[in-house]
Amino acid sequence: MKQKHRNLDVIHHGLVLISDGKGRGRPSRLLLTKDQISIQIPSDAVIDEVSVAPEDTSTRHIVIKKRKDGGGLGLSIRGGDHNSNFPIVISKIFPDMPADETKQLFVGDAIVEVNGIAVDGKSHDEVVEMLKSEDDEVTLGVRHFTQITPYLKPASSLQPGRSGSALDKLYEPNTWKSAMKAHSDLGLYEKKSSTAHHSSMGTLDRDDGKWKTISTIPLPMAYLTRYLWGTDNLRQHAFELRAVDGTSSGVIHCEDSRALELWLMKIHQHINHLNQKSIKMSNKYLHQSEQITYIGWVNEHLTEEASVDPKQRWEPRFLILKGGDICLFETPPLNSDDLGKCLNLYKCYDVAVKQVPDDMRRLDKRDNCLWVETALGEEVKHYLAFESPQMMERFEAAYYRCVHTTINAMQTRTFACSFEGRPSGLVFDIKQGISLYDIPTKSYAWQYRFRDLHSSSDDGKVLVQLVFNDDRSLDPKKLETKDMECEEVLTVVYNLQAFLLAKIVAVDPEFLKQNPLQ
Structure with a gap:
C-alpha cells in the first residue's frame, strides 16, 4: 500500500483561483511551508476550468x-x-x-x-x-469588471440539481463564499476551525487523495508582485509569485482583501527570512569589507528609449548591498562568479538615495518609490519601486548601515578644488569634519565640524557653496560662506551627504525614520 506523504510544516493554506492572466483559470489550493509554496488542484478533476477576464484593466x-x-x-x-x-x-x-x-x-x-x-x-x-x-x-x-468575483463559472457539478449557467448568482455579494461552501460540501478541502486557516497545519496531507500537487515554487530569492507585468496597474485581490529560476505560480486570485493581505504578509516574511539565511551563508566566504547587508527584488522604471514595449515600463531588478557597493542585477547571482555580472554598480557614497514623495513628483501610480541619483549626471539615475512600505524600510535601514560602515572604514576623502583662485583640497574626515587644505602653503586654510554646516548648494557643474555657523564671523547672522570650484561637483555633494549620514546614524539612527532622505 502506497504511504501518503505528509508535510509537517504547513504554515498557511487556503482555496484560491489561479489563472494564466489570459482568461482561463481553475480553483486551486495553496500550501505555504517555510521554504516553498505548493499549488494543488482537485485530483478527481470535478472542477473544470473557469473563465476570468484577461489581466488588463483598460477597455x-x-x-x-x-x-x-x-x-x-x-x-x-x-x-x-x-x-x-x-x-x-x-x-x-x-x-x-x-x-x-x-x-x-x-x-x-x-x-x-x-x-x-x-x-x-x-x-x-x-x-x-x-x-x-x-x-x-x-x-x-x-x-x-474588478468588483465581480473572478469565480465566474464554477462547474455545474458543484451545484447539484440545477441546470443553466452558474451566473444566475453573479450579482449576489457572496458568490465567492458560496462557491467555497460548495467545495466544502463536496469534501474538496478539509474541514477546519475558524482559526485553523491562520495557524500551523502540522498534520495536513500534501497529497491527500482529493488534492494533487502540480507545482512548487521555492521561496528563496522569489519575486512577489501584485502589479500587472511591467505596468503600474494593481491586480484586484491577486498576486503572482516567481521563483528564482523564473517558474511562475500564475495569477493567484484571493477571496477578498483580507485574504490577500494575509498571503502577502506571510509570503514576504518567509522570503525575507530565507534571504537573510542566504546572506549569512554567503558572508562566511566573503572578506569583512565585502560583506552583504541586503538582498531583494525591486522594480526599475524604464525610459522610452530603454523599453522595448511602450506599455511595459517596469522591469524587475535584484538589488544587493555588498561592502560599500550598490549592485543591480537582472537575476539573482547564484555563485561568487555571478556577483561580478551586475547591470549597474555604484559606491554607496557616490550616489544620493532619495524618497519620492506621494505627490505629482511620482512618475506613475506605483507607491514606495525612490531615486538613486549617480555622480554621472541626470542621464544616469534609477527610479526604483518596492512592492511594500516594509520592503522599502528594510532597504533604507540596510543602506544607512552600509554607508555608516563604509565611511567609518574609509575615514577620509579629499577632492581637488580651487578656493579663492588657489589650488586646494576639500577634505571630509569622519572625525575632524570639513576642512580646506591649501596646496601652495601646505597648510589648512579653514576647518569646521560637521555640525557647524548650516547649508550647502551647487550649480551641478563646477561651483560648490558651503555655509557654516561661525561665532567668529563678522556677518550679523554669524554665517561664513565658502565658495569653491570643483571638477566633480556631484561626487563632492554626494560624498558630503554620505559623511553627514554616517554621523547621524552614529549619533541618532532613529532621526532618519522621522526624516527620510528627500
Whole structure:
C-alpha cells in the first residue's frame, strides 16, 4: 500500500483561483511551508476550468463578424436593470459562434461600448437591440469588471440539481463564499476551525487523495508582485509569485482583501527570512569589507528609449548591498562568479538615495518609490519601486548601515578644488569634519565640524557653496560662506551627504525614520 506523504510544516493554506492572466483559470489550493509554496488542484478533476477576464484593466475593442446565414453573435448578457448598480456583463459564450471565434471575449467581461456608443445608463433591452445591429460586424468595447468575483463559472457539478449557467448568482455579494461552501460540501478541502486557516497545519496531507500537487515554487530569492507585468496597474485581490529560476505560480486570485493581505504578509516574511539565511551563508566566504547587508527584488522604471514595449515600463531588478557597493542585477547571482555580472554598480557614497514623495513628483501610480541619483549626471539615475512600505524600510535601514560602515572604514576623502583662485583640497574626515587644505602653503586654510554646516548648494557643474555657523564671523547672522570650484561637483555633494549620514546614524539612527532622505 502506497504511504501518503505528509508535510509537517504547513504554515498557511487556503482555496484560491489561479489563472494564466489570459482568461482561463481553475480553483486551486495553496500550501505555504517555510521554504516553498505548493499549488494543488482537485485530483478527481470535478472542477473544470473557469473563465476570468484577461489581466488588463483598460477597455478592449473586439470586432465580432456576423455570419451571412444569420444566427446571432453567440453570447448572452445580464445586467442593465435601472435598479441595479451592475454593468452589462457577458454571462455566456456559445461554442463555435462568432463571439467564441474571436478568442478575445470572456464570461464576465463588462460591455461598455457597442459600435462606439457607450451603454452606461441603458437598459438590458436597449443593449440587446444595439447588439442586433444590421451591420456585418459589431465592435464591442469591453473591460474587466474588478468588483465581480473572478469565480465566474464554477462547474455545474458543484451545484447539484440545477441546470443553466452558474451566473444566475453573479450579482449576489457572496458568490465567492458560496462557491467555497460548495467545495466544502463536496469534501474538496478539509474541514477546519475558524482559526485553523491562520495557524500551523502540522498534520495536513500534501497529497491527500482529493488534492494533487502540480507545482512548487521555492521561496528563496522569489519575486512577489501584485502589479500587472511591467505596468503600474494593481491586480484586484491577486498576486503572482516567481521563483528564482523564473517558474511562475500564475495569477493567484484571493477571496477578498483580507485574504490577500494575509498571503502577502506571510509570503514576504518567509522570503525575507530565507534571504537573510542566504546572506549569512554567503558572508562566511566573503572578506569583512565585502560583506552583504541586503538582498531583494525591486522594480526599475524604464525610459522610452530603454523599453522595448511602450506599455511595459517596469522591469524587475535584484538589488544587493555588498561592502560599500550598490549592485543591480537582472537575476539573482547564484555563485561568487555571478556577483561580478551586475547591470549597474555604484559606491554607496557616490550616489544620493532619495524618497519620492506621494505627490505629482511620482512618475506613475506605483507607491514606495525612490531615486538613486549617480555622480554621472541626470542621464544616469534609477527610479526604483518596492512592492511594500516594509520592503522599502528594510532597504533604507540596510543602506544607512552600509554607508555608516563604509565611511567609518574609509575615514577620509579629499577632492581637488580651487578656493579663492588657489589650488586646494576639500577634505571630509569622519572625525575632524570639513576642512580646506591649501596646496601652495601646505597648510589648512579653514576647518569646521560637521555640525557647524548650516547649508550647502551647487550649480551641478563646477561651483560648490558651503555655509557654516561661525561665532567668529563678522556677518550679523554669524554665517561664513565658502565658495569653491570643483571638477566633480556631484561626487563632492554626494560624498558630503554620505559623511553627514554616517554621523547621524552614529549619533541618532532613529532621526532618519522621522526624516527620510528627500
